[in-house]
Amino acid sequence: MKIIIKGLKENDFIIDKNDSLARKLAMLIEGHTTIGVKSALRKYGYTEQRYYQLLKAYQEGGALALIDKKSGSEKQPVRTKEVVNQIIRLRFLDPFASTEVISQKLNQIGHKVSIRSVERTITEYGLQKKHMF
Numbered sequence: 001m002k003i004i005i006k007g008l009k010e011n012d013f014i015i016d017k018n019d020s021l022a023r024k025l026a027m028l029i030e031g032h033t034t035i036g037v038k039s040a041l042r043k044y045g046y047t048e049q050r051y052y053q054l055l056k057a058y059q060e061g062g063a064l065a066l067i068d069k070k071s072g073s074e075k076q077p078v079r080t081k082e083v084v085n086q087i088i089r090l091r092f093l094d095p096f097a098s099t100e101v102i103s104q105k106l107n108q109i110g111h112k113v114s115i116r117s118v119e120r121t122i123t124e125y126g127l128q129k130k131h132m133f
Helices: 020-033 037-044 048-061 081-093 099-108 115-124
Strands: 002-005 013-016
Touching: 002 020, 013 020, 020 037, 020 048, 037 048, 081 099, 081 115, 099 115
Parallel strands: none
Antiparallel strands: 002 013
């Protein structure tokens, strides 16, 4: 879908609705200069609170501040593919080793991994100890 900014005569400016940076910038420009904030909010589908957050971001950092940030944590995951493989390997080598022992062995070889991460991996891969009655 497209967003149209009405121009003089037949000089409309068309913005793709999927272009979030252009949408945000167009909303701020129209809201501030031509159609007003309330009309811009209806046209672009933002809340008033979000409009003013974006306006502040733009005033402080320009258009680059309006670019969507990558979602999620910026930290590197602890349970990399290699760590998961090592947990599985250690579990198969010693099925009776506790999660504390597996975590300690991984830490000794340079993988900083918590006991909880080992527990999560074991649970996700169904490697819990089988209890015999």
